[in-house]
Amino acid sequence: MSEPAPAATEPRTLAPPERRVAVVSGVERIGAYHVITAHDVSGPTNPRPGQFYMLSTDECWGGAGDERPYLPRAFSYARARVEPDGVAVSFLLEAVGPGTERLAALRPDEGLALVGPLGIGFRAPPDGLRPILVGGGIGAAPLLCLQEELEQTTLLLGFRSAAHAQAAALFSGEPQVVTDDGSVGRQALVTELLAAELNAGPGGTVLACGPPAMLEAIRALCAERDVPAQLALESGMACGFGACFGCVVPTTDGYVRLCLDGPVVDAHRLETALFAGAGH
Numbered sequence: 001m002s003e004p005a006p007a008a009t010e011p012r013t014l015a016p017p018e019r020r021v022a023v024v025s026g027v028e029r030i031g032a033y034h035v036i037t038a039h040d041v042s043g044p045t046n047p048r049p050g051q052f053y054m055l056s057t058d059e060c061w062g063g064a065g066d067e068r069p070y071l072p073r074a075f076s077y078a079r080a081r082v083e084p085d086g087v088a089v090s091f092l093l094e095a096v097g098p099g100t101e102r103l104a105a106l107r108p109d110e111g112l113a114l115v116g117p118l119g120i121g122f123r124a125p126p127d128g129l130r131p132i133l134v135g136g137g138i139g140a141a142p143l144l145c146l147q148e149e150l151e152q153t154t155l156l157l158g159f160r161s162a163a164h165a166q167a168a169a170l171f172s173g174e175p176q177v178v179t180d181d182g183s184v185g186r187q188a189l190v191t192e193l194l195a196a197e198l199n200a201g202p203g204g205t206v207l208a209c210g211p212p213a214m215l216e217a218i219r220a221l222c223a224e225r226d227v228p229a230q231l232a233l234e235s236g237m238a239c240g241f242g243a244c245f246g247c248v249v250p251t252t253d254g255y256v257r258l259c260l261d262g263p264v265v266d267a268h269r270l271e272t273a274l275f276a277g278a279g280h
């Protein structure tokens with residue numbers, strides 16, 4: 001008789017092996033961002049915070065004239081609400097190019113094509129360690145569902161401007177917010193808030209998502225203080241499920257595909273050169 005399979009320890013919910021179409025139920029403008037919610041009847045109802053979906057619109061997604069989108073784009077899910085006949089999945093996105101602009105133009109009842117959830121999400125913080133969630137810009141997206149799942153978190157958010165900082169209102173409690181231009185909170189980098197938090201006392205663990213320069217600063221701050229950190233990284237993703245090798249990043253165990261072995265990675269596994277030269 002064969003041995004029973006070991007219990008899964010990774011925060012990874014497996015995706016059905018196919019593209020499916022969810023029906024858009026809402027598109028909301030939150031300052032500089034958009035929240036797209038779609039009703040997914042056949043996908044898993046339990047994605048893990050930090051996992052992502054490959055998204056495209058069901059119609060008008062490239063293939064003719066100058067419709068550039070073509071490949072789906074990667075997005076962390078921000079929230080998932082179980083409903084009687086499926087799950088309402090929400091994404092927070094910033095329109096920065098043709099794919100995100102097309103997604104932001106979706107309207108209720110249109111189709112959102114998705115594959116997911118994909119990758120490995122955030123692991124539960126070790127017992128006794130206070131979770132410190134750190135988000136930079138659109139990196140706030142996966143922290144929304146993460147905050148819902150964890151208790152007694154400290155939440156630190158940094159945004160470019162007041163329009164971007166409106167996303168802070170999506171969180172519960174009272175996040176500490178700073179902006180690049182000082183229009184909301186202090187004019188500071190979110191890593192300054194983190195340094196103050198870590199200097200105030202031991203017993204924390206950091207879970208972060210944001211631009212490369214922010215993640216590199218967090219990696220360095222946590223390494224200096226021996227604080228465990230999990231970082232949700234980004235990389236160009238063409239497929240999202242391990243086939244194209246377009247998303248590899250160097251780690252102390254060699255190159256890994258971020259769509260399979262990430263996007264959440266333990267900071268101590270990262271080569272310090274990973275973010276060298278990253279500027280935001």
Ligand SMILES: Cc1cc2nc3c(=O)[nH]c(=O)nc-3n(C[C@H](O)[C@H](O)[C@H](O)COP(=O)(O)OP(=O)(O)OC[C@H]3O[C@@H](n4cnc5c(N)ncnc54)[C@H](O)[C@@H]3O)c2cc1C
Nearest residue numbers: 073074075076092093094096097098099100141234235263
């Ligand atoms: C795992 C993962 C999760 C993500 N989650 C979110 C999310 O929740 N919300 C959100 O708005 N965006 C998220 N992104 C980024 C999103 O995938 C890109 O913004 C999108 O692909 C841009 O497509 P576009 O056609 O609009 O712009 P493009 O024309 O493709 O790019 C516009 C600009 O963004 C840069 N860019 C494009 N893709 C990436 C990327 N993956 N990483 C870094 N820079 C990039 C380009 O260099 C260019 O400067 C995520 C990316 C990954 C890999």
Ligand code: FES
Nearest residue numbers: 240242244245259
């Ligand atoms: S995105 Fe294709 S292998 Fe990771």
